[in-house]
Every structure is written in structure tokens, then in C-alpha cells.
Amino acid sequence: xxxxxxxxxxxxxxxxxxxxxxxxxxxxxxxxxxxxxxxxxxxxxxxxxxxxxxxxxxxxxxxxxxxxxxxxxxxxxxxxxxxxxxxxxxxxxxxxxxxxxxxxxxxxx
DNA sequence: CTTATGACTTTCA
DNA sequence: CTGAAAGCCATAA
Numbered sequence: 001x002x003x004x005x006x007x008x009x010x011x012x013x014x015x016x017x018x019x020x021x022x023x024x025x026x027x028x029x030x031x032x033x034x035x036x037x038x039x040x041x042x043x044x045x046x047x048x049x050x051x052x053x054x055x056x057x058x059x060x061x062x063x064x065x066x067x068x069x070x071x072x073x074x075x076x077x078x079x080x081x082x083x084x085x086x087x088x089x090x091x092x093x094x095x096x097x098x099x100x101x102x103x104x105x106x107x108x109x
Numbered sequence: 110c111t112t113a114t115g116a117c118t119t120t121c122a
Numbered sequence: 123c124t125g126a127a128a129g130c131c132a133t134a135a
């Protein structure tokens with residue numbers, strides 16, 4: 001039975017789930033937390049493999065590309081991601097998230 | 110085992 | 123800033 005998902009998938013899901021509201025993390029950041037600094041791509045794979053159920057449990061929209069850039073730009077999911085982030089109070093700068101303000105471990109003034 | 114794909118990142122021109 | 127190329131990770135076929 002396929003009840004066992006690769007630890008990677010589960011780990012990514014867990015990490016992303018811990019991202020506080022109003023903050024965003026990059027794929028590389030999540031990968032680093034997983035212990036794979038270069039696994040940003042793998043993180044993207046994991047998020048892409050999320051089921052509809054996971055979309056409700058995991059704040060996937062809080063994961064963006066390096067520099068706060070939206071990797072989903074041009075895709076329907078990207079529009080939704082921007083809408084969700086904006087709803088959480090995240091400010092967007094020219095289509096990019098202000099990591100200086102909403103970074104994962106950035107102390108806000 | 111090799112090849113191809115991808116919600117990535119970094120470097121070079 | 124834009125565009126192209128290489129690198130790295132995990133999965134599916």
C-alpha cells in the first residue's frame with residue numbers, strides 16, 4: 001500500500017505549515033530548513049504535488065521564489081497566491097514580496 | 110541504470 | 123534590468 005510518502009514530501013508540508021501568517025519564505029529557505037540548501041527545486045516539486053486537501057492545510061501561498069519573486073507568475077495559481085498574500089497584509093512591490101518586511105525571520109519594526 | 114521534467118537558484122554576458 | 127546557461131534535488135517512466 002502506498003501509505004508511505006517519501007519523507008521529503010511530508011517534511012516540506014510540515015515546514016510550510018509552520019510559516020506564520022503575514023510572512024513568506026523562499027523555496028531555498030524551506031529547502032535549507034529541510035537540510036538541503038540546494039533542494040529548492042525539490043521543494044517546488046513537493047508543493048506542486050500537494051492535493052486539494054493539502055492546499056487547505058498547507059499555506060503554500062506563503063512560499064515564493066528568491067528575492068520574493070513569484071515563481072508562479074503567469075499562472076492562475078500565481079494570481080491566487082498574490083491575492084492570498086495581499087489578504088494577509090503582505091505588501092507587494094512590483095509583483096515581488098518585500099522580504100525585508102515579511103521575511104521568515106525578519107524582525108519587523 | 111539513464112533520461113526527462115519542474116511552483117528553483119546563481120552566475121555570466 | 124533582461125536573457126541564457128549550468129547546477130542541484132527528487133520523481134516518474
